[in-house]
Amino acid sequence: xxxxxxxxxxxxxxxxxxxxxxxxxxxxxxxxxxxxxxxxxxxxxxxxxxxxxxxxxxxxxxxxxxxxxxxxxxxxxxxxxxxxxxxxxxxxxxxxxxxxxxxxxxxxxxxx
Numbered sequence: 001x002x003x004x005x006x007x008x009x010x011x012x013x014x015x016x017x018x019x020x021x022x023x024x025x026x027x028x029x030x031x032x033x034x035x036x037x038x039x040x041x042x043x044x045x046x047x048x049x050x051x052x053x054x055x056x057x058x059x060x061x062x063x064x065x066x067x068x069x070x071x072x073x074x075x076x077x078x079x080x081x082x083x084x085x086x087x088x089x090x091x092x093x094x095x096x097x098x099x100x101x102x103x104x105x106x107x108x109x110x111x112x
Contacts, residue, residue: 009095011103014061014074019052021071022063022090029090047088052076055087062107064100075104077111084111 014022026046034042046052055061055076063071073091077084086108091100 009064009066009072009100010069011062011064011107013059014056014063014071016053016056018063018071018074019049019056022046022052022061022074023049025071025074025092026088026090028092029096032093032096047076060111062104064095064103066095073100073104075101075108077108079112084108 023046030042030044032042033039052061060077062075062077064073065071072095073089075089076087078087079085086105089101089104
């Protein structure tokens with residue numbers, strides 16, 4: 001898969017070292033909502049590092065990383081009533097509208 005800037009990207013399991021970057025992605029992705037007057041959504045804080053750590057520990061967090069392995073998108077999955085459930089999917093604005101969210105969603109459909 002390619003990003004708009006031509007950087008190769010790859011899907012992989014999220015790691016503990018990715019957690020601060022996931023917070024950054026979520027905050028930047030939220031700013032798009034401010035542009036359309038949805039300030040409450042834009043102001044919503046990301047999940048805590050502790051909660052994100054749990055998703056990584058359980059193997060329920062995936063990222064798409066750029067050519068230098070920096071995440072640009074992520075997805076968190078849960079199990080609700082025995083079925084897979086997407087808890088969060090976010091793409092950094094500079095990498096939006098390239099199908100990265102769709103790649104993550106397709107991957108989540110194959111889980112667990």
